[in-house]
Amino acid sequence: MTFLIRRIILTIPILLLVTIMVFSLIHLIPGDVATVVLGQEATPQAKIAMRHRLGLDQSLPVQYANWLGNVLHGNLGRSLTDETPVSAEIQQRLPVTGELALASFIVAILIAIPTGIISAVYRGRAVDYLATLFAFLGMSVPGFWLAMLMIILFALKLGWLPSSGYVAFTHDPGANLRAMVLPAVATGVRESAVLMRMMRSSLLEVLGQDYIRTARGKGLALRTVVFAHGLRNALVPVITQSGLLIAGLLGGLVITETLFSIPGFGRLIVTAIFERDFITVQGAVLVSALLVVLVNLLVDILYGVLDPRIRI
Amino acid sequence: MSRELEDRSPLLIVETGDDLGLTIVRSESPTRIFLRRFAHNKLALIGAAIILIMLLAALTAPLISPYDPQYQDYSSLYSQPSRAHFMGTDQLGRDMLSRIIFGARISMAASVIAVLIALIIGLPIGLIAGYYRGILGEWIIMRIVDAVQSFPFLILALALEATLGISFINAMIAIGIGFSPAFIRIVRGEVLRVGTQDYILACRAIGTRDRRIILRHILPNSMPPLLVLTSVSMAGAVLAEAGLAFLGLGVAPPTPSWGVMLTDAQSYIFLDYNLAIWPGLAIFLVVFGFNVLGDGVRDSLDPRFSP
Numbered sequence: 241m242t243f244l245i246r247r248i249i250l251t252i253p254i255l256l257l258v259t260i261m262v263f264s265l266i267h268l269i270p271g272d273v274a275t276v277v278l279g280q281e282a283t284p285q286a287k288i289a290m291r292h293r294l295g296l297d298q299s300l301p302v303q304y305a306n307w308l309g310n311v312l313h314g315n316l317g318r319s320l321t322d323e324t325p326v327s328a329e330i331q332q333r334l335p336v337t338g339e340l341a342l343a344s345f346i347v348a349i350l351i352a353i354p355t356g357i358i359s360a361v362y363r364g365r366a367v368d369y370l371a372t373l374f375a376f377l378g379m380s381v382p383g384f385w386l387a388m389l390m391i392i393l394f395a396l397k398l399g400w401l402p403s404s405g406y407v408a409f410t411h412d413p414g415a416n417l418r419a420m421v422l423p424a425v426a427t428g429v430r431e432s433a434v435l436m437r438m439m440r441s442s443l444l445e446v447l448g449q450d451y452i453r454t455a456r457g458k459g460l461a462l463r464t465v466v467f468a469h470g471l472r473n474a475l476v477p478v479i480t481q482s483g484l485l486i487a488g489l490l491g492g493l494v495i496t497e498t499l500f501s502i503p504g505f506g507r508l509i510v511t512a513i514f515e516r517d518f519i520t521v522q523g524a525v526l527v528s529a530l531l532v533v534l535v536n537l538l539v540d541i542l543y544g545v546l547d548p549r550i551r552i
Numbered sequence: 553m554s555r556e557l558e559d560r561s562p563l564l565i566v567e568t569g570d571d572l573g574l575t576i577v578r579s580e581s582p583t584r585i586f587l588r589r590f591a592h593n594k595l596a597l598i599g600a601a602i603i604l605i606m607l608l609a610a611l612t613a614p615l616i617s618p619y620d621p622q623y624q625d626y627s628s629l630y631s632q633p634s635r636a637h638f639m640g641t642d643q644l645g646r647d648m649l650s651r652i653i654f655g656a657r658i659s660m661a662a663s664v665i666a667v668l669i670a671l672i673i674g675l676p677i678g679l680i681a682g683y684y685r686g687i688l689g690e691w692i693i694m695r696i697v698d699a700v701q702s703f704p705f706l707i708l709a710l711a712l713e714a715t716l717g718i719s720f721i722n723a724m725i726a727i728g729i730g731f732s733p734a735f736i737r738i739v740r741g742e743v744l745r746v747g748t749q750d751y752i753l754a755c756r757a758i759g760t761r762d763r764r765i766i767l768r769h770i771l772p773n774s775m776p777p778l779l780v781l782t783s784v785s786m787a788g789a790v791l792a793e794a795g796l797a798f799l800g801l802g803v804a805p806p807t808p809s810w811g812v813m814l815t816d817a818q819s820y821i822f823l824d825y826n827l828a829i830w831p832g833l834a835i836f837l838v839v840f841g842f843n844v845l846g847d848g849v850r851d852s853l854d855p856r857f858s859p
Contacts, residue, residue: 253691253695254695254698254699254702257695257696257698257699258699258702258703261699261700261703265711265714265715266715268712268715268716269715269716270716270717373595376595376840376843376844376847377840379787379839379843380787380791380836380839380840380843381836381839382791382794382795382814382832382835382836382839384795384798384814385814385828385831385832385835385836386832388814388817388818388821388828388832389828389829389832391821392821392825392828396821396822396825403821487701487702487703487704487705488704488705489704490704490707491704491705491706491707492706494706494707494710494799495706495795495798495799498799499818506707509707509710509711510710510799512714513710513713513714513718513801514800518714518715521710521711521714524707525703525707525708525710525711528703528704528707529702529703529704532702532703532704533702536702
């Protein structure tokens with residue numbers, strides 16, 4: 241219990257710093273913010289109104305306090321382009337990105353866990369080298385290029401899958417899943433390479449332990465030892481570390497969503513940047529960081545639950 | 553067998569002087585051990601070769617390009633690979649090979665500049681955080697590092713570019729800032745590791761000043777992991793620059809850049825697959841090169857990590 245409380249208290253300064261950084265973003269804009277948002281030809285009155293709207297006519301601490309107060313109430317401000325509440329926009333887009341992230345994660349696990357096990361069990365053999373090579377290829381291939389190659393092959397040449405677009409799951413589950421395949425694989429391959437290396441080294445470490453030698457020594461088959469004794473312990477760090485992939489996944493999805501025209505969270509940020517909609521950028525960046533902090537916290541707690549040695 | 557023996561060879565090489573019958577014992581320098589191990593790592597050598605070739609291509613681009621990368625030949629749009637155009641031409645009739653060669657300049661520059669920025673930020677801050685623990689090191693610096701690392705890297709880069717303005721150099725600053733926490737952590741960790749060793753205590757005991765201990769003793773001894781991180785970060789920088797350029801947040805067209813070429817390729821994907829193949833392959837090769845290079849350096853520095 242003390243472990244849990246300490247871990248939660250530790251996130252408070254991080255959260256505070258994250259909000260300060262996100263708040264500062266708008267103040268890092270070189271020159272006059274109102275001019276940047278409205279353009280050179282805007283009237284002085286419009287600029288003054290914009291400065292007032294952004295709260296820039298107040299002192300910094302007051303601005304931060306007001307902004308933080310709003311954020312704590314779930315109010316991320318209104319979009320500078322179409323006046324919709326940013327929080328509503330994010331709420332609408334997060335499930336799309338969530339589904340995509342989950343699908344990519346499943347792809348990554350399906351590739352990484354079996355490959356990692358084979359690679360560790362047959363350490364130093366040809367399959368191990370092949371798996372290692374695959375990991376390097378997976379880590380090096382630009383996700384958006386892989387996506388384009390798959391679009392060419394599976395969408396344009398073979399016509400099996402749609403080349404872009406998004407259909408809500410509630411609207412047409414089949415079409416939704418078909419549209420998810422290519423983006424999920426393109427994003428998942430890179431994560432699978434990282435995860436596979438984790439799985440391999442974790443299982444190798446476990447297989448080097450005394451109790452594994454004992455299990456082998458009393459005559460158990462390799463298969464039984466690996467699956468019943470080794471894997472159970474090797475998976476603990478892999479499961480928890482895999483939660484840390486969420487940050488990379490969220491970033492990678494920005495490009496994937498743009499490429500496949502999927503109306504997700506990442507595309508919201510990119511569009512907002514080009515429209516100079518700083519309020520939306522600010523809100524979206526804040527939410528992405530909060531998600532990462534939250535997942536890291538959950539992962540640490542899960543690690544403590546799975547492995548009592550951590551709770552100190 | 554002999555390979556195995558060589559890999560585990562002790563630090564001593566015994567040479568027998570045949571004329572006098574003397575046995576001369578000299579220790580092998582760490583650099584030689586490193587080079588010998590590295591030379592045995594085929595994948596790392598391939599990586600080094602790829603990087604070297606790309607670097608040469610970037611430096612000598614105007615000399616080796618068959619065409620002007622901006623020259624638009626409207627009589628041959630979307631031409632497929634041929635004797636005249638080894639990689640074909642793009643939607644404006646520009647020679648793909650020449651654009652790939654010139655594109656190497658942007659990507660290689662990105663790998664160097666972004667990592668240099670990360671080093672300039674990370675090295676001093678990491679040293680300070682490790683050497684002066686207590687409120688400044690533990691509480692202020694490391695919590696800020698935690699906070700920066702809470703942002704998904706690419707989203708942080710996007711946000712920074714959105715505020716600073718869209719340009720190549722701002723993209724480099726954004727990537728460099730995004731990478732700096734990893735450098736701060738590695739340097740700090742090394743300072744903590746090296747700082748407790750006896751020879752540092754001895755330095756302190758004889759009254760060596762902090763500055764000298766940090767620069768002459770701690771820094772050189774923290775180089776190995778820093779070298780690995782540098783190589784791997786260069787891979788990440790190339791990938792990130794290409795990604796930002798693909799989104800339209802890197803170099804502005806018509807400067808030839810692999811990321812921008814892929815944006816074009818996506819727009820014309822229904823017309824010509826050929827445009828998509830080459831720039832992606834180039835990015836992939838460079839990133840692969842830096843990645844296996846970094847891994848080879850790691851393996852050669854520390855035999856425990858070898859597979």
